Amino acid sequence: MGCKMCEKPKVNHRKGLWSPEEDQRLRDYILAHGHGCWSSVPVKAGLQRNGKSCRLRWINYLRPGLKRSAFTHEEEAMIMKLHAIMGNKWSRIAMHLPGRTDNEVKNHWNTHVKKKAIKIDGSASHDTMAKSLGSDDQSLRMEQFLDENNSQILLSETSASLESFSPIPCQSILNVTNHAQSQRTPQPPLPKVLFEDWLPMFSDNGGVNRRQESTSNSEALSPQLLQLDMISTDDFLHGFEAISNSGGLIQPQYGPVDLVSSNETYAGFESTHHMFVDL
DNA sequence: AAGCGCAACAACCGCCGCTTC
DNA sequence: AGAAGCGGCGGTTGTTGCGCT
Numbered sequence: 232m233g234c235k236m237c238e239k240p241k242v243n244h245r246k247g248l249w250s251p252e253e254d255q256r257l258r259d260y261i262l263a264h265g266h267g268c269w270s271s272v273p274v275k276a277g278l279q280r281n282g283k284s285c286r287l288r289w290i291n292y293l294r295p296g297l298k299r300s301a302f303t304h305e306e307e308a309m310i311m312k313l314h315a316i317m318g319n320k321w322s323r324i325a326m327h328l329p330g331r332t333d334n335e336v337k338n339h340w341n342t343h344v345k346k347k348a349i350k351i352d353g354s355a356s357h358d359t360m361a362k363s364l365g366s367d368d369q370s371l372r373m374e375q376f377l378d379e380n381n382s383q384i385l386l387s388e389t390s391a392s393l394e395s396f397s398p399i400p401c402q403s404i405l406n407v408t409n410h411a412q413s414q415r416t417p418q419p420p421l422p423k424v425l426f427e428d429w430l431p432m433f434s435d436n437g438g439v440n441r442r443q444e445s446t447s448n449s450e451a452l453s454p455q456l457l458q459l460d461m462i463s464t465d466d467f468l469h470g471f472e473a474i475s476n477s478g479g480l481i482q483p484q485y486g487p488v489d490l491v492s493s494n495e496t497y498a499g500f501e502s503t504h505h506m507f508v509d510l
Numbered sequence: 511a512a513g514c515g516c517a518a519c520a521a522c523c524g525c526c527g528c529t530t531c
Numbered sequence: 532a533g534a535a536g537c538g539g540c541g542g543t544t545g546t547t548g549c550g551c552t
Binding site: 512513514515516517518519520521522523524525526527528529530531 | 539540542543544551
Binding site for chain 3: 334
């Protein structure tokens with residue numbers, strides 16, 4: 232069953248493009264309270280949308296940390312390579328591209344990269360690879376292998392431009408609180424919106440969503456590329472203005488995390504674990 | 511200036527697996 | 532054990548903007 236919080240009257244849900252006011256409402260609400268149960272979000276935020284729509288809007292557009300800039304050549308190359316291995320597993324591909332969403336990657340693929348991929352090597356991308364790999368299981372293993380090796384293979388094969396960014400093991404970059412470990416011992420729940428959702432970008436066990444975690448440990452994507460060096464400070468901070476704008480305070484239930492200054496915020500991320508607040 | 515076609519992006523839909531009761 | 536609800540994913544459709552005629 233769903234959560235009890237989700238009991239709601241039947242609403243005629245609005246569809247179509249989001250207005251700035253709706254964005255603001257959703258952003259304000261989630262920054263203040265976290266999303267919790269998505270289906271209750273629109274009710275509580277005073278939106279005539281369904282929960283899915285809110286979730287999608289947040290994930291694809293409003294969530295802090297998203298890059299809104301054009302895809303770089305490096306990112307395109309990465310997409311092509313990963314697509315050759317994984318196929319249309321957009322969410323997994325997106326995990327390797329900090330600040331990018333699956334929808335963004337998917338759209339970009341369909342409009343830009345697909346053509347290039349076809350041009351470059353005909354069907355050498357997914358179709359051929361998929362056949363040679365034989366099964367999802369094998370491609371999964373390949374993916375794991377790549378992850379375990381920090382995708383060095385991918386990168387070494389890629390164009391010279393790619394050589395400019397070498398994936399640094401995330402531990403060395405981030406000294407992140409080991410979320411996987413912390414999950415083993417009872418911990419206060421993370422403020423979902425600000426932190427848990429970002430874990431794919433920062434956490435040690437990479438972009439493992441709950442489903443993946445629950446299905447198979449072997450699926451766990453170990454330290455993702457986490458090429459934070461690819462993210463300019465500006466990109467990285469994109470969206471944090473929202474936090475600043477909304478007063479910069481996470482509501483009491485999540486502890487007094489002052490995010491007023493984006494510099495502080497970023498500094499906070501550099502030392503990361505400040506974000507995981509024990510109450 | 512208007513109409514058309516195309517590309518790019520945003521959002522919806524349907525399905526699936528998981529969790530909870 | 533089974534039903535119901537949720538979150539997440541991938542495919543598809545809708546909308547918008549821009550360039551060309």
